[in-house]
Amino acid sequence: MKATYYGTTGKELKANWLIDRISGAIHPKYRFPHTGSIELTEDTLNLEGWEDLPLLGIGHVACEYDKAFNRFTVNSSDRLGFFGKGEPLVVTQGDRKMYLLIDWNFFTGFTDNRRWCEAIVKKVNGLVAPE
Template identity: 80%
Template sequence: MKATYYGTKSKDLKADRLVDKISGTIHPKYRFPHTGSIELTEDTLRLEGWEDLALGEIERVACEYD
């Protein structure tokens, strides 16, 4: 399974200024600097251009809109 992702870490979202939050409503790329192809394999979540995560290492996944 493959798709496109926009991502960041929660600590970076907490540090965002008001202008960052507003620009994120225009397009997610302004608030989520990591983007690329995401692929779920049998044992890995591969975030192209960012990192690969072993499924056993993942503690929590959230898909939220603020």
């Protein structure tokens, strides 16, 4: 699988200034400093221009809002993504959370995050041997 992404961490989101937060409702590039292509391989989640995450190092993957990334972070109420399909893909490694928007659509606010979440979970489960 391959697509484009915008990415940030919880720490980076918290460090945003008020102007970044306002601008982020228009376009994620103002709050998500990492962007490029994303590729899911057999054992790695490659984030071009940022880092490569070994799948076995991923602790949790979900599409969900939380305190650092809520419904208003990149979607204003005039985008459909505000109501659904706009949740970030949250990848947790230890105590670090990474927030990804995969194939984010400017007009709707929709992402392809749910499909990617399912694919990553399947790959991770396939790598972990049953006990």
